[in-house]
Amino acid sequence: MTFARFLLAVAFLPLVSLVGTACAAPLEREYDAAESYEFIVVGGGTAGNAVATRLSQQLPDSSILVIEAGPFAPDEDRINIPGFKGSTLGTKYDWNFTSIAQPQLNNRVITQSRGKVLGGSSAINLLIWDRASKWEYDSWEQLGNPGWNWKNMIGAMNNAENFSSYERSNYTGTTDFGTEGPINAVVNKYMPMHQDMWLPTFDNLDVERNTDWLGGDNTGSAYHSSTIDPSNYTRSYSAVEYLPRAGSNLKIMLDTEVAKVNLENNGDRYIATGVTLLNGNVINAEKEVIVSSGTLKSPPLLEHSGIGRKAILDCAGVEQLIDLPGVGENLQDHPRIQISYQLKDNYTSFDKLKVDPDYAAEQYTLWKQGELSAYDYAASAYSYQNWSSVLGDKEADLVEAAKRVAAETNNVVNNKKLIWLTDPLFSGAIAEAEFLLSDGYSGNKGYPKKEDPRYGKGFTTIFAALMHAFARGYVHINPTDASAKPEYNPAFVSNEYDMKALVELSKYIRKIATTAPFSEIWVDEYEPNLEVDTDAEWEDFVRKNVNTFYHPVGTCSMLPREDGGVVDSMLTVYGTSNLRVVDASIIPLLVSAHPQTAIYGIAERAAEAISGAWR
Numbered sequence: 269m270t271f272a273r274f275l276l277a278v279a280f281l282p283l284v285s286l287v288g289t290a291c292a293a294p295l296e297r298e299y300d301a302a303e304s305y306e307f308i309v310v311g312g313g314t315a316g317n318a319v320a321t322r323l324s325q326q327l328p329d330s331s332i333l334v335i336e337a338g339p340f341a342p343d344e345d346r347i348n349i350p351g352f353k354g355s356t357l358g359t360k361y362d363w364n365f366t367s368i369a370q371p372q373l374n375n376r377v378i379t380q381s382r383g384k385v386l387g388g389s390s391a392i393n394l395l396i397w398d399r400a401s402k403w404e405y406d407s408w409e410q411l412g413n414p415g416w417n418w419k420n421m422i423g424a425m426n427n428a429e430n431f432s433s434y435e436r437s438n439y440t441g442t443t444d445f446g447t448e449g450p451i452n453a454v455v456n457k458y459m460p461m462h463q464d465m466w467l468p469t470f471d472n473l474d475v476e477r478n479t480d481w482l483g484g485d486n487t488g489s490a491y492h493s494s495t496i497d498p499s500n501y502t503r504s505y506s507a508v509e510y511l512p513r514a515g516s517n518l519k520i521m522l523d524t525e526v527a528k529v530n531l532e533n534n535g536d537r538y539i540a541t542g543v544t545l546l547n548g549n550v551i552n553a554e555k556e557v558i559v560s561s562g563t564l565k566s567p568p569l570l571e572h573s574g575i576g577r578k579a580i581l582d583c584a585g586v587e588q589l590i591d592l593p594g595v596g597e598n599l600q601d602h603p604r605i606q607i608s609y610q611l612k613d614n615y616t617s618f619d620k621l622k623v624d625p626d627y628a629a630e631q632y633t634l635w636k637q638g639e640l641s642a643y644d645y646a647a648s649a650y651s652y653q654n655w656s657s658v659l660g661d662k663e664a665d666l667v668e669a670a671k672r673v674a675a676e677t678n679n680v681v682n683n684k685k686l687i688w689l690t691d692p693l694f695s696g697a698i699a700e701a702e703f704l705l706s707d708g709y710s711g712n713k714g715y716p717k718k719e720d721p722r723y724g725k726g727f728t729t730i731f732a733a734l735m736h737a738f739a740r741g742y743v744h745i746n747p748t749d750a751s752a753k754p755e756y757n758p759a760f761v762s763n764e765y766d767m768k769a770l771v772e773l774s775k776y777i778r779k780i781a782t783t784a785p786f787s788e789i790w791v792d793e794y795e796p797n798l799e800v801d802t803d804a805e806w807e808d809f810v811r812k813n814v815n816t817f818y819h820p821v822g823t824c825s826m827l828p829r830e831d832g833g834v835v836d837s838m839l840t841v842y843g844t845s846n847l848r849v850v851d852a853s854i855i856p857l858l859v860s861a862h863p864q865t866a867i868y869g870i871a872e873r874a875a876e877a878i879s880g881a882w883r
């Protein structure tokens with residue numbers, strides 16, 4: 269027997285002792301490369317760790333292996349401290365994908381971050397925890413997936429969640445949140461002073477306050493929650509919250525990339541027999557292979573395994589085993605735009621942590637001591653709105669554009685989005701826009717350079733994102749070099765509706781900023797500047813600045829096969845009997861929320877389905 273690799277195996281600890289406490293450190297054990305496992309999970313990310321942990325609990329006699337391409341980083345401040353959010357982007361913890369040139373954006377490329385570390389993107393994301401409207405989850409069922417509705421998803425999301433801010437005045441909902449799940453969520457204890465202007469400004473814009481935003485209606489203005497463990501103000505994410513709850517039947521192999529899933533023909537269906545690693549080693553799976561490699565990595569992994577569109581596989585020199593043209597298609601994201609404002613000098617912004625080392629050291633010490641600190645901060649002020657709330661009677665113009673795009677694209681996903689815009693039952697209820705206050709400067713221009721008189725000043729940024737863009741991009745195996753990063757095309761604002769919508773969102777950000785009392789906190793619009801005013805100028809701004817909200821989904825969609833589906837409603841890949849996909853890529857239609865809450869819910873539901881099948 270060769271002991272080729274080290275892995276982390278999770279110590280079994282009684283569940284009761286873990287609830288609400290900081291994580292227990294996993295134990296190191298030797299990994300036997302020759303062993304086979306009943307279940308192999310490819311990717312120890314957000315969904316991967318959640319599904320693996322639940323399988324370990326629900327099937328205590330089964331062996332489960334999680335294979336993760338990245339390392340485990342339990343002591344990494346840049347992951348653990350909420351105020352360091354964003355600092356891991358572009359580092360070794362990030363796959364750092366780059367899109368193909370986007371002709372509609374003056375040939376710009378878009379960078380897409382994805383976590384390459386145990387915990388995946390839940391370890392590097394911006395910690396926002398919220399939910400969409402109930403109708404949006406119901407739409408997954410209406411698209412042909414029995415059981416994938418609000419009722420079941422809210423149960424599953426609650427199983428993942430320990431929301432502990434329900435006694436605070438900014439959350440008064442009494443149901444529809446979980447208090448015993450692994451992932452901690454709190455409304456942040458640290459609020460920058462200027463955030464106080466957010467809710468009164470929306471009052472003046474006639475947008476109602478929403479203090480029950482986890483309950484299936486997210487519209488209005490609110491302070492939302494972040495994935496933070498309130499006991500020590502550290503990031504709460506899948507690696508440190510789920511895995512310590514698993515039994516000793518779960519093993520984890522780190523720093524190891526899977527090259528492909530091995531498939532064997534069994535008459536009318538293929539059986540997944542295991543995986544081949546990049547180094548050529550094979551690990552067998554006796555029962556199932558579960559692909560949880562994320563929206564940009566799961567499709568290329570299927571393609572490397574021979575599942576996908578023939579023309580794409582031929583180009584990359586891969587023999588096609590299963591003809592599934594939907595693999596890698598239907599990529600949806602929330603395209604976003606942002607405008608930043610220079611604050612009056614009496615407001616302390618998040619920028620101070622970056623430009624004033626003494627202040628940063630003082631705040632770091634406070635954080636270490638468990639005192640209130642600027643490093644506790646993660647964005648927490650929001651407004652989700654429908655178009656009539658944003659645009660009033662100008663909404664009709666936009667809806668006409670959507671009708672033209674939907675007619676041209678004619679697919680089930682965009683047709684559903686059109687219904688939400690045109691049917692009064694939904695158009696007044698489902699959010700089409702999100703506005704988000706993020707303290708500190710964010711944007712393309714960059715924080716002022718040292719020689720600029722504005723260096724050292726504080727800024728704040730308002731983001732806006734389009735919730736149901738009609739653009740659908742793709743991600744595929746690289747046609748010229750199958751071992752290279754995949755070809756990623758987000759196709760942002762590649763149609764008339766998305767562009768018009770982003771222009772309107774930009775204008776509405778300006779409207780928020782110039783409405784009292786928000787209008788009283790800033791001295792100048794730093795990016796772009798107050799001279800940008802006509803639709804043509806805003807369009808130019810959008811082309812130069814639109815970016816991702818880091819929410820790509822949909823590339824292994826759970827849809828009927830004839831609608832471009834890759835997995836069925838049990839998350840089994842069409843044409844196989846025991847290969848599933850469990851991650852963000854199965855979401856057929858992106859909802860109006862930051863997606864991690866739903867992704868944990870998907871993993872919880874998947875574990876129930878898989879363990880049910882093998883009990």
Ligand SMILES: Cc1cc2nc3c(=O)[nH]c(=O)nc-3n(C[C@H](O)[C@H](O)[C@H](O)COP(=O)(O)OP(=O)(O)OC[C@H]3O[C@@H](n4cnc5c(N)ncnc54)[C@H](O)[C@@H]3O)c2cc1C
Nearest residue numbers: 311313314315337388389393394395396526562852862864
């Ligand atoms: C910068 C950023 C900010 C975000 N902010 C928020 C937010 O505030 N709120 C929110 O709700 N959502 C946010 N998101 C989105 C959210 O975090 C993701 O949608 C979600 O975490 C994706 O989960 P997943 O399980 O699909 O994939 P991931 O969590 O990315 O997991 C995939 C895992 O698979 C591993 N892997 C990939 N390929 C292989 C292979 N071949 N072999 C072995 N391992 C492999 C990866 O290393 C990774 O660990 C953000 C994302 C990013 C990147």
